[in-house]
Amino acid sequence: MIPRKTALSPGSPAPKPRSNAAPDNALAAELTRLLGPKKVLSALSERLSYRYDAIQFGETPLAVVLPESTADVVTAVQTARAAGVPIVGRGAASGLSGGAAPMQPGLVISFTRMTRLEVFPERREARAQAGVVTLSVTEMARPYGLLYPPDPASFRTSTIGGNLGENAGGPMCFKYGVTGDYVKSLEFVDAEGEVYEVGRGAYDLAGLLIGSEGTLGLITEATLRLTPPPKFTRTLMASFAEVGACAEAVSAAIAAGAVPSKLEFMDQACTRAVEDYLHLGLPVDAGAVLLVDTDGDDLDTVEEERALVEAACVEAGGTVRRASSDAESAALWQARRSVSPALGRIRPQRMNEDIVVPRSVLPDVVREIRALGDASGFPVVQFGHIGDGNLHPNILFDPRRESADAVHELAHQIAAVAIRHGGVLSGEHGIGTMKRPFMREAVDPVTLDVLWNVKRALDPAERLNPGKVLP
Amino acid sequence: MIPRKTALSPGSPAPKPRSNAAPDNALAAELTRLLGPKKVLSALSERLSYRYDAIQFGETPLAVVLPESTADVVTAVQTARAAGVPIVGRGAASGLSGGAAPMQPGLVISFTRMTRLEVFPERREARAQAGVVTLSVTEMARPYGLLYPPDPASFRTSTIGGNLGENAGGPMCFKYGVTGDYVKSLEFVDAEGEVYEVGRGAYDLAGLLIGSEGTLGLITEATLRLTPPPKFTRTLMASFAEVGACAEAVSAAIAAGAVPSKLEFMDQACTRAVEDYLHLGLPVDAGAVLLVDTDGDDLDTVEEERALVEAACVEAGGTVRRASSDAESAALWQARRSVSPALGRIRPQRMNEDIVVPRSVLPDVVREIRALGDASGFPVVQFGHIGDGNLHPNILFDPRRESADAVHELAHQIAAVAIRHGGVLSGEHGIGTMKRPFMREAVDPVTLDVLWNVKRALDPAERLNPGKVLP
CATH class of the missing domain: 3.30.70.2740 (Alpha-Beta Plaits)
Structure with a gap:
């Protein structure tokens, strides 16, 4: 969202369309010829909406393809390759790191129409195309007593493809793991337009693709692991004069054996912003507010874990409020979900x-x-x-x-x-x-070299989401 | 263990030592000069023991290094590289796929002396060098109320490095996941002797190394995730006239909501072999025997899950025996552990x-x-x-x-x-x-090409464990 544009490389001149029709746009014309007009956006007014994610503006794409199948993705990739333009995959564009914002004019492939979703309760698996909305997986699994745990804050709008691209987490990931932990296999299209279906075996190519932000391949489908939901959940909120006490309480509770399913913290500035917005009665004088869920199939154990957390909070000088009903628990969590x-x-x-x-x-x-x-x-x-x-x-x-x-x-x-x-x-x-x-400060030069070698092994022409991840 | 030797490549002539001293062995001599005689095995009688794992004979190595630190590994790798010979990493050599058996004469690096192990209870982590015996992790974690779940059958002898190389599973992996699911970060040495410490972030290099059988790098240390053990475990054995009924019972129990921690099966030939050996009173006339553990922190839930499994077994025509004590449970599991x-x-x-x-x-x-x-x-x-x-x-x-x-x-x-x-x-x-x-039948040629590209990105000279994984 900070509109700092990357200088264009000499080989990729920015288009200067004069009208919505963009008559000089050969890429859009060729894609329209191959895929039909319904799957291709070529008008500038339409393309403008595909230049950003939830946090960053990028370059306006030359064309946007809305594939309905993996075959459409292959056609789009092969066409972009022939035209020598970069390719950026995009889900709901709710990401917060600029992953889906194009850094060079090129092709955006928006997966929102690839929404086929099947649940196989006996195998505890779902097969989802990239454009399936995250929450839909749990909604379709719920009648079978199953759930898809990864819960990024945006899960009502974000897509499985986007979650896989960023290896998204969420509050439940402390206990249940992140997106990648629930992927049994996936299908992807590489920079040449080849299609692969890979499991999690030796040379974990699937694991490499997950979190690579579309820089190694475009994930088109995935088989996801489902689990039975916990029978009981209990919530508490604790407030502390100072964030250090809050962190100490968390460490002590975990060391004492509690495995909360969610452990979220807000500082005073954050708590005040939410209180000004929603008037929930949050403790605005506290230096830190902690929200904790414990869950499981046995109520005694779940309450015992909550008691462990509560004791650690009190020991660290905190003030604790237990949610006495599901409604109160939902109200407390509304505070955290309303931060954005x-x-x-x-x-x-x-x-x-x-x-x-x-x-x-x-x-x-x-x-x-x-x-x-x-x-x-x-x-x-x-x-x-x-x-x-x-x-x-x-x-x-x-x-x-x-x-x-x-x-x-x-x-x-x-x-x-x-x-x-x-x-x-x-x-x-x-x-x-x-x-x-x-990244240059976080990753040593030798490791960066190897990561670049891996990148080039899968995308030698560096055509997939250029300008992302690797410096 | 099938002594079918791979033809040697022209560049790697087999040594023909005439005595234990192997005076013509320049590699062993140079390694001894750099590392001292205690860390290098050069006598043929010693080297012969490093040519196989638990299932396969390979080539006798030219030299064996027993490193005591990552620095020793770097020296060994650089020396082998200068000599142009391949390098094979080796843990306890209890593997069952030939992963540690050298396919060409070269250097074997045996990690059994790299046994530093630290447990950090507050972080629920352990840091283990590659030669740490798997079971030691749980033994050192137990006083803190923690456990390391991956439990390959060989866990009393196998090493963390070997488990990582093969991404080993075990009976508990159905509920708790395999070795790779418990790795937070790892250190490895590449084919050039460079040292890396990698976490599980974007471009999951750690995930790529895990299960790559030493063909992409040599894992020297890892940070492992520990978990609290379940408070209660319950065991049952069921026997079936036919294996189909056994598989149906398992599917029905899982569909009904049971998440057993272990679910093991033996066919009639296997059951008879164990019974002939141990005389445990196993049902030798059954076509299939099923062993099931359910576990958790709440006894009612654990017993309810066992009841679900039992009902599914009876429904499928099976005969069920519940273990009434920990001793009986241990006896039943002894049957499965004694298969080999x-x-x-x-x-x-x-x-x-x-x-x-x-x-x-x-x-x-x-x-x-x-x-x-x-x-x-x-x-x-x-x-x-x-x-x-x-x-x-x-x-x-x-x-x-x-x-x-x-x-x-x-x-x-x-x-x-x-x-x-x-x-x-x-x-x-x-x-x-x-x-x-x-592998050529299991993996399509296009995917194999990409896997080879990844291999060459990390090991361009193909010097790490040649002849493994990729055909």
């Missing part, structure tokens, strides 16, 4: 980081980022999946009157805090364009 | 397959393999992790009087049954040399 819209009311745009640090250094990391934010003059809020140390510092800004360079500088300083404390840059949103400039 | 030694009493050698097929086709697959075995004249037994369709057909033979070609032909026919029914060749033992000849 609440922040949008403070500034029109935000730079959303996704660092992961060891839990033991969380208090220091949160404090250092707080100090950087205060010194910068930008509103900075922090929240995230504290159970696995996945923190989302957000810099809020107004691009009409605030400098993108200053935002980038602050984002870079925040990333440096994570790296200095032994952390990594991306927990669940991917690297995309947002964190790509920091 | 029991088979060794029938014939001195065996070819152990590791196919995985959809549960729905298990009855057909078991029957077809039974028929192939009967027609061949070789004793063939079948057992395995029926919960996820991982079957181990074993061909028993005596290499002194039976033809290795006939064994290979039968093994090939059995692999073809799996592939024809939509299965794969390796569930948990790896591809190694044993199943490498069948």
Whole structure:
């Protein structure tokens, strides 16, 4: 969303269409000839909507294909290849790292029409095309007593293909694992238009594709693992004077044997933004608010785990509120789910980081980022999946009157805090364009060389989502 | 273990040592100069023991290094590289696919002295060097109320490095996942002697190394995820007139909502072999025997799950025996754990397959393999992790009087049954040399090309464990 455009490479001149019809657009014309007009968007007014994801503007694509089958994807890839233009895959574009925003004019393949979904209850599997909305998998599995655990915040709109591309996590990933942990096999189309179906065997090509943000291949379908849902869930909220106490409570609860299914944290700035927005009665004077779910099939065990968490919170000086009903639990979680819209009311745009640090250094990391934010003059809020140390510092800004360079500088300083404390840059949103400039600090040059070798092994002409992940 | 030697490539002449001292062995001499005599085995009598794993003979190595640190591994790799010889990593050599058996004379790096192991209870992690024995991880974690779930049958002797190389499974993997699911990060040394520490982020290099049998790099250390053990475990054994009924019972129990932690099956030939060996009172007239554990933190739920399995078994015509004590449960599991030694009493050698097929086709697959075995004249037994369709057909033979070609032909026919029914060749033992000849039927040529591209991206000179995995 920070409109800093990458300089175009000499071989890919930007198109200068004069009208919606773009009569000089040979790529769109050829795709329309091969796929028919219903599957190809060539008018500028339509293409403009495919230049960004939820956080970043990119280049307007030369053409957009809306495939209805893997065969359509193959045709699109082969046509783009013949035209020598890059290819970017796109799901619901709800990603927060710029993964689906094209960095060069080229072809965007939007998977939203590939929505075939089948559930095989006896095998506890679902087979989903890339455009299936994440939540639909659980909705179709529920009558069979099954659930698809990965729950990115955007799961009502995000697609399985997008989740796979970014290896998306969510609150439940602390206990249940991320998207990649639920993939048994997948189908993808490579840069030449070849189709592969790969399982998770020796040379885990599927695992390599997952999280590679469309830079190694375009995932068209996947077989997903389903699980029975827990019978019982219990929720508590705890507030602390200071974030350090909150992090200590979490560590102590986990060390005592609790395995909460969700462990979410919001700092004071974040809690106040949500309270201003929704008036839920949140503790706005607290330095940190913790939201915890425990779940399982036995109510005594679930409540015992909640009691362990509660004892650890009280021991660390926190004030605890137990949800006494499903409705109260839903209200508490509404606070966490409303962070994004609440922040949008403070500034029109935000730079959303996704660092992961060891839990033991969380208090220091949160404090250092707080100090950087205060010194910068930008509103900075922090929240995230504290159970696995996945923190989302957000810099809020107004691009009409605030400098993108200053935002980038602050984002870079925040990333440096994570790296200095032994952390990594991306927990669940991917690297995309947002964190790509920091990759040189996070990954040593020798490892980067090998990653580039792997990239070229699958995409020698570097035509798949150029400008992402690898610097 | 079938002593069919690969033809040597012209560039790697076999050494012809005349004495134990091998005075013409420049590689061993240079390694001894760099690492000292205690870390290098150069005498033929010592090297002979490093030419095989638990199932396959290979070539006698020119030298064996017993590194005590990653730095020693780097020195060994650089020396072998300068000498232009291949490198094979080796743990306890308990593998069942030939992964650690050298296919060309070269350097074997045996990790058994790299046994540093640390447990970090607050992070629920262990850091293990490659030579740590699998069971030691759980033993060191137990005082902290933690466990390392992957449980290959050989876990009392196998090493973490070997488990990672083969992405080993075990009975618990149906509910808890395989080795790779418990790896948070790992350190490896590449073919040039560079050292990498990689997590599980975008471009999952760690995931690529896991299960690659030392063909992409040598894993030297790993950070492993630990979990709290279940509080309660319950066991039952069921016997069926026919294997089809056994497979139906398993499918019905899983569809009814049971998630057993272990689900093991033995056919009649296998049951009889174990009974002849141990006299446990096993039902030798049954066509199939099923062993099931359910586990969890709540006894009612664990017993309810066992009841679901029991009902499904009875419904399918089975006879059920519940273990009434931990001792009885241990006795029942002793039957399954004793399969390997029991088979060794029938014939001195065996070819152990590791196919995985959809549960729905298990009855057909078991029957077809039974028929192939009967027609061949070789004793063939079948057992395995029926919960996820991982079957181990074993061909028993005596290499002194039976033809290795006939064994290979039968093994090939059995692999073809799996592939024809939509299965794969390796569930948990790896591809190694044993199943490498069948890879062309299991993996299409285009995918094989990409796998070779990935291999060359990491090991361009093809110096790491040549002759494994990829045909």
